[in-house]
Amino acid sequence: QEKGTIYYLVPTLLDEFQTGSVSAIEKFMGDVGYKTVTLNADNKTDVQQGQMNDVIALKPSAIVLAAVDFNALKPQIEAARAAGIPVMEFDRQITSTPSDLTSVAGTVEIGHVAAGEIERLLKEKNGSVKGKVLQVLGDPGDPYTLDIQKGFEEKMKAFPDVTIISKPAMQWEASNAGSIVSDQLLANPDIDLVFVHAAHLAVAAVASMEAAGKKPGDVLLVSSNGAPVGLDLIRKGWEQVEVEQPLFAQAAALAMFADKVVNKQEIKPGKYEVLGLDGEVTIETWGPNIKLPGAAITKGNVDDPKFWGNMKTPESKVTPVP
Amino acid sequence: MSDTTPLLRLDGIRKNFGAIEALKGISFDIGRGEVVALLGDNGAGKSTLVKIISGGQEPSAGRMIYEGREVSFSSPAEAKAAGIETVYQDLSLCTNVDVVANFFMGREIVKRYFGIPVLQEKEMEAATAKAISDAGTRIPSLRTNVEHLSGGQRQAIELNRFVHWGGKLVLLDEPFAALGVEQTRRGLEMIKKIAAQGIGVVIITHIMAQAFQVADRIVVIRQGIVAGDVRADDTTADKVVRMITGEALRPSPATPAEAR
Amino acid sequence: MSDTTPLLRLDGIRKNFGAIEALKGISFDIGRGEVVALLGDNGAGKSTLVKIISGGQEPSAGRMIYEGREVSFSSPAEAKAAGIETVYQDLSLCTNVDVVANFFMGREIVKRYFGIPVLQEKEMEAATAKAISDAGTRIPSLRTNVEHLSGGQRQAIELNRFVHWGGKLVLLDEPFAALGVEQTRRGLEMIKKIAAQGIGVVIITHIMAQAFQVADRIVVIRQGIVAGDVRADDTTADKVVRMITGEALRPSPATPAEAR
Amino acid sequence: MISTRHRAVIEFVLDHLVWFILIAVVALFSFTVPSYFQIGIFANIVEQSTFVATLAIGLSLLIIAGYMDLSVESVMALAAMVIGILFAKSGVGLGLTLTPAWLIVPVSLAIALAVGAVVGASNAFFVVRLKMNAFIVTLAAYIWGRGLVVALSGGRSAQELPAELRFLAIERFLSVPLIAWVSIAATLAFAFILNKTPFGRHLLLVGGNATAAYRAGIRVDRLTATTFVLAGAIAGLAGWLLAIRTSGATANLGVGMLFQTFAAVVIGGVSLKGGVGSLTGVYAGVLLLASIQTAINLMGMPAHFTQLIQGGMVLVAVLLDTVKIAIRKKLA
């Protein structure tokens, strides 16, 4: 707290990952001596643009930005950095303008991991990689979901026997996802697996399966982001895999490098261990970037406390990278 | 029928709308069974006075003594409960519903089933049909929305629904303005009938003939003050017109005075 | 001033509203400089006829010959453009704006600056003040919204604004219903003046005295048909009343016939 | 000339045109959209209509009386979240249990109604007592209501309601889940109230001409306050149903339903100017929107085009409504 204030601009608090990120960032930044103030943009780009402008006027030590829209904040990022305020990007990578550090799981990579898991699940169920997958996207205007879709479909191209039906859940709203699942279970009774792009959507998807008379495991379910409800659903057998976004590690990584960012010191590329995960820093055109691969959570490892969805914030303090 | 205390006594009623003083201290009495014609030029303050008596507007100052007790109605519902029925100049109908619904507005006939009040449309329709036809008005269908009715048909609904409810004092603000010859005749007769029952009546009109036909007393308001309060038998239409326009107050003007 | 062709000839005008036949074939003429009193019971169809002539409603059948040519106005704007001015029974004022804005509604005085028309409030206010005071009406401030005016004050605005624009035919639907004694007197005088300029006038009223005071001819509508079309000099109020109520059509009834 | 009988038939159709449009639209989809024509899909349409249909009851009553309520969506979410937090077994749910277990049905329903009624009462207080603009008051409640959902849940979800509640979403009568029947029953009950009781009559009168109603002795303020409380409680009911269907609640549950509700209400023939409307028409409006949404769910078009198509379809469906004017003109 003695070192200054960092502003965290969170895009929304209407889903569990984002809510979790607030406490994680506040905790880890606290570990390394910064006070964090969080501003919620309520999923509105223009509100977030205004927040950036206001925060610049406050001259904080740094800004952590999880952008509502991946690229719409470019002018404000530039303005902040021009004013001497470093900008770190959390969870949502912005490639169109340089920033001081980016910490992501990689949305396209989440799609890749999900594809790998789904490949396995289909093979276990149908003997080979074939069948029907219902993919429930988030809002079709949100690049976050589009990137997962891209990564997922890119990998699944290799399996022509898999049919993918994709439908958007407008505004990431859970009951929209529920309706899609109930309609599709009727239109395509042979759906083998449902892949939803966020765990809170899985809640409604499961309710629809149950109402359609399905038992856990009748229709396989894969989700991404690793939120607590997702892990609960795995324990109950409704869900098979959560592709986690390593929320804690993503947040901790920012804290580890916070001093360097604030003091405008160089961040060296290479491998760094973040809360037991292997992160890799690369220097990209948009600046230093640390990628923390998300793991697949299954029934076998669901109770591992390292998953943020188990809500056990690591007790050990993060220490700054020397 | 008569009694020493008047039915309603107005005492120094004032009403300001911002800078405008619409009423500057109005005092007069209305007796039981008495018909008072309230006359006055346009904008004199007649309708404002009616709204004050009927609980729709608060006076800025002054007292009302009704049946011997000082009252102040804070809503038309209260005035109604005290037995004051009003027919407003700007019609108070809901054009989005039919004639029957308007006729029974706020006083619907219901029957209770398991404690739930249910509207009795047939009964209400029959009662409406009788009242309208007694008034000499022809309305093609009582189930059409009032928005489709002619001016006179609308006024007939408004004028005749109050009769249905009796009361002790009836305020009629230009109730015949849109009525036909026959309908007006019946309206005037009706007023005499209710007065005969001991009900007090205040009627506003611009037609001298109507005033003299029914009124016991004539009260003239001019620019917010009482410019005359006379027995109808003791005056003439000409005299009253002069009270209204204010001519009587000036010594024989060369040109007819303009109400300015 | 006179001419062989009438100013307006109505020929078999019919109007149905769903199952209701409001007008069942109305034919009569209006001459230049002639004042026609259009009389009839409530719901007879007078206002409907006025709306048809003034372009506000389409007739279901029938023809209108105006200045010798068949016309069919598809909007009041077209009728206005042809020189037909109308004062409606249900007032056509915008209560959300002031007296001046209402007086000049649709015909605002403007001055152009760089081609942009700019409202000339002062001029409009002066013209309004003159017209209102000529009519004998008193309005505390021309800048108050019309919602705050009395019934007669409102009607004065509506009645007097048309004079400002001349025209060839003027339709007045119960224009004095809310006016005071003096204002009505001036209104009747005004009608005579306009007629003297060769303008045709149709006036609807329920007051026989008013009709006889100004009308050259009296046309009575009863239940959607013309029940009488007579010179005012050739008839009496009593006869006209009988035409209106339909008594004349029956051989001396024992009780006064009810308009049913 | 048209015969009276003929005219009566036409009038009937025109008066219930939304229903006929609905039938036309469903028939069209049944022919053109694969898998659309089956009982299960129709049941889904009815099921998906549950929440908007319920919200639409309260909103319609208020609009008919000449008011507005933007808060219903948030009130629904709030009620759902309260039920989720109290009774769901995982996530932020506390998993409270009652003995006997079935008591949870009336108790949770009462809680949901109460939550809604309290927000409704607060709206009523500001609108009726303090004479504030209903649009602003309920907009504020829309914002703080959702804010309260976030604050209470910490943005997290509650999951797994007990089977004693869930059976309402799972058990079916005539292929349609019980929760949908609840909303149908509520619609019919309030349709009765609107058409056949003094309360409903007074709503129409106040919406048509509040001054006239006031002068006629109707206690307009009390009526308005009651209606706001009712609309809140009904939104609470919607939240209860939504929680049961979702088997819990998420922080963004029901986002966007306000718009759909307004659309359904207006498509169903309620005039935003007040004084006009019927609840059965509104229910048809809800079904119409849900039929379109379902067709889109089944059509297999790229996700990017769904909104475009949806907007177009709403327009076309309502376009049918304009034939009304043409026909009425012919009738005259």
Added chain:
Amino acid sequence: MISTRHRAVIEFVLDHLVWFILIAVVALFSFTVPSYFQIGIFANIVEQSTFVATLAIGLSLLIIAGYMDLSVESVMALAAMVIGILFAKSGVGLGLTLTPAWLIVPVSLAIALAVGAVVGASNAFFVVRLKMNAFIVTLAAYIWGRGLVVALSGGRSAQELPAELRFLAIERFLSVPLIAWVSIAATLAFAFILNKTPFGRHLLLVGGNATAAYRAGIRVDRLTATTFVLAGAIAGLAGWLLAIRTSGATANLGVGMLFQTFAAVVIGGVSLKGGVGSLTGVYAGVLLLASIQTAINLMGMPAHFTQLIQGGMVLVAVLLDTVKIAIRKKLA
């Protein structure tokens, strides 16, 4: 009794009460919220108000005339996306260039206005020609307009508009960026049109009593159609400004602004029933909302409570408005 002079002052304050509320609220925040009181923050408030203020012009005109336009937000997004796609250099942008380079200012502005006007004309066609309900027509346009943005961009964004456009967002006059001045100028221009020209007068008349206006010979249909086209074009202007500020466009750009715009319009004193309102009042309403949002940004309270607080503040700010009634009563 109060003196006439005194009364005039009070009347003036009451007629411009939103401005006085704004001043009170800003003063309060300046004293209580750290860092609030500085030029930079005030400039931010004005800048953030740009888009809602611009949208509010067209919406106000339509509401004053007695209509509704829910499409403005999507029209704004559509115009922004078209500009982004045509002129932005990366993302889905095509990066078109013109010679001389400054030509991009008028050309892009004309395109944005045209996009808006076309949607406005389509709304006008359905509402005026086909006599469809404006709420439904513009709701459909709200849906398909956003749908078109998503379809055109594939849900992606366009970034980096050329410096010739961007300077409007960067250069400042009196600390306020030029784009904000554009919206202020537009507000003043339309305030003039509303108050001083026959067009504006006729809007008020039509909104007050469309029948009376029609009977008086005002061509109501033409007026309505013009106003829809204008509202569309103005939303196009808002989109142009937003694209310039964002230096491109994203698929979800401006989501939620419709609500803010409605709120500002109503807070600014425009009656949803039509016939009443002033554009300067609306601008004050926009600033009021932005001041509250900014105070929340600076207050540093737990993020979970921000919406709760925001809803409460909107309510309290508008509560001040109710003193109006009390004072007017005193005045009488």
